[in-house]
Amino acid sequence: MKIDLAKTSVTEVSLKRHPLLDPAKLSEMAEDAARALLREGESANTLAAYRSALRYWAAWFAARYGQPLRLPVPVPAVIQFIVDHAERTTPTGLVSQLPAAVDRLLVDQGYKGKLGAPAFSTVVHRIAVLSKTHQLAHQVNPCGDALVRELLAKTRRAYAKRGALPRKQRALSKEPFQAMLATCDDSLRGRRDRALLLFAWATGGRRRSEVAAATVENLRRVEPAVFLYVLTHSKINQAGAERPQDTKPLVGSAGEAMQAWLAASGITSGALFRRVRKGGHLGETLSAAAVRGIVKERCALAGVEGDFSAHSLRSGFVTEAGRQNMPLAETMAMTGHQSVASVVGYFRAEAALSSRIASLLDAPEM
Incomplete structure (x- = not known):
């Protein structure tokens, strides 16, 4: 269909009400x-x-x-x-x-x-x-x-x-992570921290900003202690497009911890993780910095020594997946990585130690 641009003009009255702009210059x-x-x-x-x-x-x-x-x-x-x-x-x-x-x-x-x-x-x-x-x-x-x-x-x-490699945060793989979880008691703060840590780790190592932005509206209960969480916004999906791979499962101990936190906190809408004030009163939404603080605090309580941060949960998940020889495709589906090179870069030396190729000389001949 042809459009005659010469005839598609606005009326003189509308021009007086809305002054024309210069198409070559952006207005202030x-x-x-x-x-x-x-x-x-x-x-x-x-x-x-x-x-x-x-x-x-x-x-x-x-x-x-x-x-x-x-x-x-x-x-x-x-x-x-x-x-x-x-x-x-x-x-x-x-x-x-x-x-x-x-x-x-x-x-x-x-x-x-x-x-x-x-x-x-x-x-x-x-x-x-x-x-x-x-x-x-x-x-x-x-x-x-x-x-x-x-x-x-x-x-x-x-x-x-001169061998000055970029410094990376240490990975919180299974053993140190479990030690952190053991410091979380049945108080409201303890239930929150346990649910938060397991949510971040078990859903593929969520970034601290993603944990802070988590909402009840994006959490769907499938069974009493089984949930699906839809990650609507992330570093690689900043436009908020609907993608099947952004649905993350919360099962096992992660699902149980989430169920316990929701029951204890009474949260039914809005931010999933919130500040716990004195007396057990819920406060405002946790910030990304607060998520990092929780990771560092629980590391200290557990006696886990090293330079750990919230990002250690993400690298820890990938490291543990490599250690247990999980399929790379499934690991990437959980973490959200789009390139193999990126996710392989997260594998730490601990994962390499459990590789059979590392013991090639000592392995029995087939």
Whole structure:
């Protein structure tokens, strides 16, 4: 069907009521609305990480140059940022360019957690955030400069050559995880933590943001202690599309723990996991940071030593699946990973120890 565009016009009266826009230029109101949608579409964790990185950029820039950070940031400043924070090999050992006085100032003001060079992944992330900021502001992006890109690539290679691997959170596989669960008593807080930990671990290692966002409306009881949970929003499904693989089972001890928590809390709608106040009163929805705090607290109570976080539940699930030789396809269906390379990267050394190929020399001949 043909449409005559010349005839599809609005009336003169409507034009007076609604002034025409310039199609080659975005109005200020539309630009504000677009920015708001971009912010709303980002996860809370991503936005928090962006804000933290930009605050650090501003503090470092002010300390180094004695003036506020403005866009576009000059290329030399980006290069200075890299050499200030990335370690290089010298005859006296590893050093970075950041002056000790500036380092101390950034720590004292709360912009850095501790003295010394950060992990290289932190440097890369902060460069990426600055790059994104320039893109959104339609400014010339210094992070795309050839010299900046080459310096980052060669620095990454230098770290790899000296064996400085990216630090990963330790995996909470079956034994330490069970020790954590044993610390959860029959109090309301204990039932909540047990249900929360099992929900996160048994459904494929849910991220802390996914646990915090879990709602009763997405939980369906199949039998008294058997549930199905629909994951409506995740890192790989941010558009909220309906997909069969996003339905996760809660069975066995995980289903029993969920049933006990719902019965004890009386929750029938809204957030699934909430703060428990003194006197056993339910409070607001748990934040993602609170989920991480629960994991660390239960690790401490169980005497589980190591650098664990909420993400350790996810890596622990995959590690345990590898240790028990579970099919990779089924493991990926539970975790939600879309690439084999990504999920294999979660397998820890503990899973490799139980592999038959590791004992090839000692294995009896068939």
